[in-house]
Amino acid sequence: MDLVAARERLSQVPDPEIPAVTLMDLGIVRDLRATDAGLEVVLTPTYSGCPATELIADDVRAALAGFGAVTITLQRVPAWSTDWISAAGRVKLQHYGIVPPQCRAEQSIRVVPRLRCPRCDSGATQQLSRFGSTACKSTWRCIDCGEPFEYFKPF
Amino acid sequence: MAMDVKTQYLLRLADTCLIHSQRLSEWCGHAPVLEEDLALSNIALDLLGQARALLTYAGQLEGAGRDEDQLAFLREERDYRNIILVELPNAAASSSDDGGGGGGRDFALTTLRNAAVAIWLELLYERLQTSGDAELAGIAAKSLKEVRYHRQHSSDWVVRLGDGTDASRARMRAALAVLWPYFNELFAAQGVEGFGPAWSELEADWRARWATLMAESTLALPRDSAMQPGGIDGVHSEHMGHLLATMQHLQRAYPGGVW
Incomplete structure (x- = not known):
């Protein structure tokens, strides 16, 4: 069994809801290891109610078809955090039009951050809702260019 | 047969999340503005996720082979352990309808209830994340992050509507009068040593936070x-x-049906 090749294949699996980033970029894949029963992939779900959790497990299984038996383990502890999003992942999010988290998860969520528009870089932006098209994002708009955009909430 | 105290403790929390989620999901497609529709649906989804984890664990502790779906969809009314507050309709008889007919939805009542439950869940999960039970502690640590956003969002609305126009304040006052007696049950459940605190331990903190919110x-x-x-x-x-x-219709009509 080629763990390196399997890891390479796994690293290409996109997130089903934000395909600009991979599951590894987001820190959802916690481990890939060889066991007596084949490969074991440890996944940490993002939000409790994230409807993509089952789909992500299916995508991982599909990507690793050909590497023998694959077991998916869902690990809740420690809880997933946006601190685990990789530097590369943050850049990809920004280019995709989603502003990555601007502070570490433990920092207060009481303060509404000042965001720059990911399209025109204007600092004149406004939060429209703390919630967005997926559980992990809030909805914003740029007052200068008029475009709506999303913010990946620190979590 | 007497229910195991841990299973009962979990079901009281799990069912409260589940039924609260069910009521919130009735807002989907009906909220006053699109952004709020997204918010209420997202909160409902988080609560449903929490309920799933808690019900799954309750089923394991019960040891009767019941999974989350069987617990959620195939129990009888008397077997649900949620607080009454969360099962109340989204519009009480004495509060206004949304004007659109149908089941009746009062955003004032929904907002107040969301804030009350979110503050309570935040206090409860804060304590449960240090539970002697690793599984419950893990569920709580994760859920805590979610309910902080719920508390923040719903509290903002309570302030905006309570300290808003004459019309919004009148509706908030009417909704508060309807809901207030039901808040008592937030502090009623017994604790389980080394597992979860008695809900009465949350009461002083909850009342202090609620008083601050009401003052604001x-x-x-x-x-x-x-x-x-x-x-x-x-x-x-x-x-x-x-x-x-409504919630059980599909499983009752098509027993064992899966996606």
């Missing part, structure tokens, strides 16, 4: 009432059967 909202606290809890022992309001009829 310029809403007066109603007089305390002697309303007795019932939901946590399976004695529900007349609304519960209707809610379950």
Whole structure:
């Protein structure tokens, strides 16, 4: 069994809801290891109610078809955090039009951050809702260019 | 047969999340603005996720082979352990309808209830994340991050509407008068040593936070009432059967149906 090749294949699996980033970029894949029963992939779900959790497990299984038996383990502890999003992942999010988290998860969520528009870089932006098209994002708009955009909430 | 105390503790929390989620999901497609539609649906989804984890674990502790779906969809009304507060319709008889007909939805009542439950869940999960039970502690640590956003969002609305126009304040006051007696049940459940605290341990903190929120909202606290809890022992309001009829319809009509 080629763990390196399997890891390479796994690293290409996109997130089903934000395909600009991979599951590894987001820190959802916690481990890939060889066991007596084949490969074991440890996944940490993002939000409790994230409807993509089952789909992500299916995508991982599909990507690793050909590497023998694959077991998916869902690990809740420690809880997933946006601190685990990789530097590369943050850049990809920004280019995709989603502003990555601007502070570490433990920092207060009481303060509404000042965001720059990911399209025109204007600092004149406004939060429209703390919630967005997926559980992990809030909805914003740029007052200068008029475009709506999303913010990946620190979590 | 007496239920194991840990299973009962989990079901009281799990069912409260589940039924609260069910009521919130009735707003999907009906909220006053699109952003709020997204918010209420997202909160409902988080709560449903929490309920799934808690029900799954309750089923394992119960040891009767029941999974989350069987617990969520195939129990009888008397077997649900949620607090009555969350099963109340989104518009109480004395509060306004949304004007669109249908089931009736009062955003004031929904907002107040969301804030009350979110503050309570935040306090409970804060304690449960250090539970001696690793599984429950893990569920709580994760859920805590979610309910902080719920608390923040709903509290903002309570302030905006309470300290808003004459019309919004009047509706908030009416909704608070309806809900207030039901808040008693938030502190009614017994604790389980090394597992989860008695809910009464949350009461002082909850009341302090609620008083702060009411002061910010310029809403007066109603007089305390002697309303007795019932939901946590399976004695529900007349609304519960209707809610379950809707929620359980598919599994009752097509037993064992899966996606």
